[in-house]
Amino acid sequence: MCGIFGYANYNVEKTRGQIIENLVEGLSKLEYRGYDSTGIGIDGEHEFGHSAVKAIQLYKQVGKVASLKDEIKSQNPDTAEVLPNHVGIAHTRWATHGGVSQANCHPQPSGDANEFIVVHNGIITNYRELKTLLKTKGYTFSSDTDTEIIAKLFKYCYEEDTEMEFYQLTKKVLYQLQGSYGLMVKSVYYPNEVIATRKGSPLLIGVKSHQKLKVDFVDVEFINENNEVTFSSNAEVSIRRSESRAVLPDSNVPIEYFISSDASSVIEHTKKVIFLEDDDIAHLDCGELHIHRARKSAGLSSTRRVQTLEMELGEIMKGGYDHFMMKEIFEQPDSTFNTMRGRVDFKNKTVTLGGIKDYLNSIRRSRRFQMIACGTSYHSCLAVRSLFEELTGVPVSVDLASDFLDRSPPIFRDDTIIFVSQSGETADSMQCLKYCRAAGALTVGVVNSVGSSISRDTDCGVHINAGPEIGVASTKAYTSQYIALVMIALQISNHVITTAARHREIIEGLSEIPKKIEKVLKQAEFIKQISEKYIHGRESMLIVGRGYQHASALEGALKIKEISYIHAEGVQAGELKHGVLALVDENLPIVAFATQDSFSPKMNSAVQQITARDGRPIIICTEGDKMLDRTKASAMIELLPETIQIDQET
Ligand code: UD1
Ligand code: F6R
Numbered sequence: 001m002c003g004i005f006g007y008a009n010y011n012v013e014k015t016r017g018q019i020i021e022n023l024v025e026g027l028s029k030l031e032y033r034g035y036d037s038t039g040i041g042i043d044g045e046h047e048f049g050h051s052a053v054k055a056i057q058l059y060k061q062v063g064k065v066a067s068l069k070d071e072i073k074s075q076n077p078d079t080a081e082v083l084p085n086h087v088g089i090a091h092t093r094w095a096t097h098g099g100v101s102q103a104n105c106h107p108q109p110s111g112d113a114n115e116f117i118v119v120h121n122g123i124i125t126n127y128r129e130l131k132t133l134l135k136t137k138g139y140t141f142s143s144d145t146d147t148e149i150i151a152k153l154f155k156y157c158y159e160e161d162t163e164m165e166f167y168q169l170t171k172k173v174l175y176q177l178q179g180s181y182g183l184m185v186k187s188v189y190y191p192n193e194v195i196a197t198r199k200g201s202p203l204l205i206g207v208k209s210h211q212k213l214k215v216d217f218v219d220v221e222f223i224n225e226n227n228e229v230t231f232s233s234n235a236e237v238s239i240r241r242s243e244s245r246a247v248l249p250d251s252n253v254p255i256e257y258f259i260s261s262d263a264s265s266v267i268e269h270t271k272k273v274i275f276l277e278d279d280d281i282a283h284l285d286c287g288e289l290h291i292h293r294a295r296k297s298a299g300l301s302s303t304r305r306v307q308t309l310e311m312e313l314g315e316i317m318k319g320g321y322d323h324f325m326m327k328e329i330f331e332q333p334d335s336t337f338n339t340m341r342g343r344v345d346f347k348n349k350t351v352t353l354g355g356i357k358d359y360l361n362s363i364r365r366s367r368r369f370q371m372i373a374c375g376t377s378y379h380s381c382l383a384v385r386s387l388f389e390e391l392t393g394v395p396v397s398v399d400l401a402s403d404f405l406d407r408s409p410p411i412f413r414d415d416t417i418i419f420v421s422q423s424g425e426t427a428d429s430m431q432c433l434k435y436c437r438a439a440g441a442l443t444v445g446v447v448n449s450v451g452s453s454i455s456r457d458t459d460c461g462v463h464i465n466a467g468p469e470i471g472v473a474s475t476k477a478y479t480s481q482y483i484a485l486v487m488i489a490l491q492i493s494n495h496v497i498t499t500a501a502r503h504r505e506i507i508e509g510l511s512e513i514p515k516k517i518e519k520v521l522k523q524a525e526f527i528k529q530i531s532e533k534y535i536h537g538r539e540s541m542l543i544v545g546r547g548y549q550h551a552s553a554l555e556g557a558l559k560i561k562e563i564s565y566i567h568a569e570g571v572q573a574g575e576l577k578h579g580v581l582a583l584v585d586e587n588l589p590i591v592a593f594a595t596q597d598s599f600s601p602k603m604n605s606a607v608q609q610i611t612a613r614d615g616r617p618i619i620i621c622t623e624g625d626k627m628l629d630r631t632k633a634s635a636m637i638e639l640l641p642e643t644i645q646i647d648q649e650t
Helices: 016-029 065-075 127-136 147-160 166-174 313-317 324-330 332-340 357-365 375-392 401-407 427-438 453-457 476-492 497-521 524-534 549-564 573-578 600-612
Strands: 003-010 037-047 054-062 086-093 116-121 181-187 193-199 204-209 217-223 255-260 272-275 280-285 288-293 303-305 369-373 396-400 416-421 442-447 460-463 540-545 567-572 590-594 618-622 635-640
Touching (some): 003 016, 003 116, 003 181, 003 193, 016 037, 016 086, 037 065, 037 116, 054 065, 086 116, 086 181, 086 193, 116 147, 147 166, 166 193, 166 280, 255 280, 324 332, 332 476, 332 497, 357 442, 375 396, 375 416, 375 476, 375 549, 401 427, 416 427, 416 476, 427 442, 442 476, 453 460, 460 476, 476 497, 524 635, 540 549, 540 573, 540 600, 549 567, 573 600, 590 600
Parallel strands (some): 217 288, 369 396, 369 416, 416 442, 540 567, 540 590, 590 618
Antiparallel strands (some): 003 086, 037 086, 181 193, 193 280, 204 255, 204 272, 217 303, 280 288
């Protein structure tokens, strides 16, 4: 995920070298979030035009922070010059808008002269419209990013009225933007000033002062009906203050600010931080911090507290969870939404996948689809297979990459082979890709890491945009892969009139997924208690499911093996009677997926087979289910809110 870092020093003597080091170090603290390129923007050595102001110098590089260091070194900046008042901004980029390239690295400039530079986390959803508008005004674009539009919009609005203060200009720009953002902006027209603003993307400001802070909050500056600045949003408040209660005794006090999207890069410098709220515009101007509002919103506090961070670095990186894996599991309401963002039009119930659009005719000509993957990614293929077949009317084979290699089966030129991989680097999948390319088949990737080998070497594909997975066990990638594959099936079949109603129904279902996952995750504590009571300390367990829940059973068993070191077997419920039942007794923990779908009667019968042998399953069922016999279950987990059914018999 992208990361923002900014460093501002006022009345604190720092050399350019120290400033660069601070910025680069800040970025390295964000490395754990995953990224593929980096960049910083600082005051350079030469003047901007004929002014006394320094021009802005950008350093950018694809790859790791170490590559950025090499890039800066190769440009040999004057590291000795002392800059007592200075603002620098920096960014780690995880490519989603535009591939991994130097041109797409942030900071993005407003033009060749770097009048405005911007670092940005998030997605601007109306960037196409803004780009078209700016093109009509003569602007040209040198990156594929949505961020470049923001930088150019700053320049455009500035040129309309050069008298505005930086925060006023920002308000004007933000008014045009739709989507989510954490932004920092620096400009030659506002030397030693910087803007930090957010909407739906976190941003915080660390304050480091050598003198004690006068107050532990910052007043928000509002504009009242007479266009005057006030310090209360509430017109009824009787005592109106006309002056902000400054954090510092006076503006000559040495002070440093560390602005970041993530507390992990701030904590080593200071524990005093201010968390910005959505629509806050923080304006650092000659050492003073002012907070303005992008738009009026009722009910918000009129101060921002200076809080003391008590967390240790490791804790911050895990976002308050004990493990990255937990963090990633709980990220799923967001990650699943991000997979669909900008691709599913929920209003008109359509799907557009830019990554496969141009290949649709070839894909539709295929007489069979082959999915290839390993581990969790393989399970997501199994989970989606029936829906894929239903929508496309084309048979789908799913293979483990290693088994596919062992068999080296015949592949034809009109086959479409879909490679599913979180990392995009898995060796077995890569080898299969080479094999299928050599056979002349069309290859499609479904990959999380932009710029990875599979993403690069496939003919086309879809990035799942789930954000990096740091936990060793794959979690959020599974749900995003599933959604990406559903979107592909919808896109392939969107020309078939007879499936139109079904399409609308599925898209409706997709729109509800993030909220439903949120609801499921609320049951975490309850599920933990059940696990402690019935499974903890056991050596082996079964997980049973059928239909699309067969994949859930296999994936569940894989996770339990990897994380709990308990032998777990995922079983297709129809196979119980063909041997597996021999293992079932009152001691073997069994989890049964018995959600309401077209297989419910068959699953009910599987549960009966288990209980007849004194098995006491933990049943995962649809909320409010009245059909299941609960009397012999050890526990019921009613956590799957009803979603649209995948009818495997059509
Ligand atoms: C792409 C851009 C996005 C831009 C959008 C609209 C990237 C990474 N994404 O998103 O910034 O906003 O267009 O113009 O540049 N690909 C493969 N194999 C894979 C995965 C992807 O070949 O395994 C290819 C796709 O065919 C496509 C490119 O990579 O050419 C980007 O894929 P994806 O990010 O999914 O496309 P969009 O969502 O359209
Ligand atoms: C399981 C897990 C692995 C991966 C597998 C494929 O939790 O993480 O089974 O799913 O190694 O990796 P990718 O998806 O990166 O190809």
